[in-house]
Amino acid sequence: MTPKSGDRFSDKIMLETTTARQRISRGFGMKTILTSLALLGLVLAGTAAATTGAIAQEEAHSEAAPTHFPIHEPKEMDWSFAGPFGTYDKAQLQRGLKVYKEVCAACHSMKLVAFRTLEDLGYSEAQVKALAAEYTINDGPNDAGEMFDRPGIPSDYFPAPYPNDQAAAAANGGAAPPDMSLLAKARGVTRGFPRFVFDIFTQYAQGGPDYIHSLLTGYDEQPPAGMEIPEGTHYNPYFIAGVSLKMPNPLSDDQVTYDDGSPQTVDQYSRDVSAFLMWAAEPHLEARKKTGFRVLVFLLLFGALVYLTKRKVWAGVAH
Amino acid sequence: MCCPGDRCRSGGATVITGFFSAIPLVGEWIQQLLLGGFAVDNPTLNRFFSLHYLLPFMIAGVVVLHIWALHVVGQSNPTGIEVKSKTDTVAFTPYATIKDAFGMLVFLFIFAYFVFYLPNFLGHPDNYVVADPLKTPAHIVPEWYFLPFYAILRAITFNIGPINSKLGGVLAMFGSIAMLFLVPWLDTSKVRSAVYRPWYKLFFWLFVIDAVLLGWLGSQPAEGSYVFMAQMATLFYFAFFLVVLPVLGLIETPRRLPNSITEAVLEKNKGGGGGHPARATAAPETKG
Helix, strand or coil: CCHHHHHHHHHHHHHHHHHHHHHHHCCCCCHHHHHHHHHHHHHHHHHHHHHHHHHHHHHHCCCCCCCCCCCCCCCCCCCCCCCCCCCCCHHHHHHHHHHHHHCHHHCCCCCCCEHHHHHHHCCCHHHHHHHHHCCEEEECCCCCCCCEEEECCCCCECCCCCCCHHHHHHHCCCCCCCCCCCHHHHCCCCCCCCHHHHHHHHCCCCHHHHHHHHHHHHHHCCCCCCCCCCCCCEECCCCCCCCEECCCCCCCCCCCCCCCCCCCCHHHHHHHHHHHHHHHHCCCHHHHHHHHHHHHHHHHHHHHHHHHHHHHHHCCCCC | CCCCCEHHHHHHHHHHHHHHCCCCCCHHHHHHHHHCCCCCCHHHHHHHHHHHHHHHHHHHHHHHHHHHHHHHHCCCCCCCCCCCCHHHCCCHHHHHHHHHHHHHHHHHHHHHHHHHHCCCCCCCHHHHCECCCCCCCCCCCCCHHHHHHHHHHHHCCCCECCECHHHHHHHHHHHHHHHHHHHHHHCCCCCCCHHHCHHHHHHHHHHHHHHHHHHHHHHCCCCCHHHHHHHHHHHHHHHHHHHHHHHHHHHCCCCCCCCCHHHHHHHHHHCCCCCCCCCCCCCCCCCC
8 A cells, every 4th residue: 555545545535525515515405414424534534644644654664674565666677478469588488497497496396397398498309308307306106115216207397406395494594495386476566556457458467577586686785774684584675575585695697607698697597587487387378368369359359240230229219 | 284275265264264153152163064174174175166166056046036037027227117118118139139248248358358368467476375274374365356345344343242343243244245135125215216316326426435445445454544444434334224225215305207218218318418419219320
């Protein structure tokens, strides 16, 4: 809730109250009901104003002790998969996969994504087979009732770096790194009124990748003077649930080698891995948008024909 | 032991079954019966899935009742005046059929837009997090169409005599829906249409604003001045049904009613006003 929308809100109510009053002054009777109604409106407007005041006060509160998170809104980036005709940039997804494999996968699992689906990224069947074989999968039990290790095959899923959540939490200072399969859709900062109304028309649905990208590039910022950062956590003004998080800055420039000549910067890495995670969370996004366009065009044409037919049918009847 | 389902819904199931625990004496028992245990688990999900596949069939049954009612009492109309002669009506097909077909296509267009381009717009990111019975989400936000009722539920923060705030909230929430069923007895006005009731029109729009306000309050945390605002809005919600509807019908002077639907239509077409050319009532259009 931003103070701005609070203002609009109280304006609306005050407007309503004035209308009610104007109607009273016309002298219709039922004065008592309307007066009490106007009073109710005034009370509501008053509380709305009070809320706005309280929120403004909270925001003016010392920078060192913020009460609303994230401190900074996620930066809105240009994504190739945004908008009605959005498609994934396969080269970017391949780079993102590389970042995931070499950096994120050390701690984060991605257990809902199968190797075979990586063909979507532009890899051939043989390349996917080779990629899967790099992993060791614990399988079984065999005829002797024992679990055994074997190289991965395309139908396997990305193996988790830790055997269970408890082990993951124990190895990471008490917070288990979340699974990344659906992360790009499981994170997002509330847009608030009136932005969520505009989002309907701009089709903004990239809150997840924007958030991940902002978080990954947000470690550079220094906490304001006097802010207390709990031990074992790292300040990040883009973190959704507090001033700092357990995950340290995972990326640095030139950490991952790109073969296609793309800049090897933290910003580029974060963009690529965010796009890759969006693909992991929604591999059929392109098909969804493509089908949607056809459906809407059909409905528009059919709707226009039905409308004209309706006009024709009703033309001879007073209504 | 893991519970399939996402974090929000499992939190929602806890809250919904919690409503029943507010009933005196048998509440706990009913809650456990619904949950199939002491907490949300697989039996709960099975029950809830069964309920949710069954509901569409029940709605289909109500559609049958709707069609029956349509055949028995006929369609209502914006003037709220009984049909008096043949000229008051038109045939269902093609007139109503084609109009409804167009309306349905407009709805489908908007629906498809959301389905294909903004499938997560009305959802919550937490719906993509696997449920964990040991971790309850900080804020449970219900689906948008439940928000006004959620605000009413949380507005009752005080005890009323023997009714504690929890039971009071649940009663107020279910009561807010029950009000709709009582409208035929609460509305004392002889005039059926708001078109001829200027004061009722005003209160109706205030009620709409109140419902939207409650919806917004339902999405906000229940703290500080939000609680007071929700209480005031809840008060108006119930006052609309229990005070405004019965009293207004008795004391309001409605505008003059037309004698028949035909007269109302002719009057409307004649009095275009403001530069609109008066449309000939039965002139065939040249279009097409």
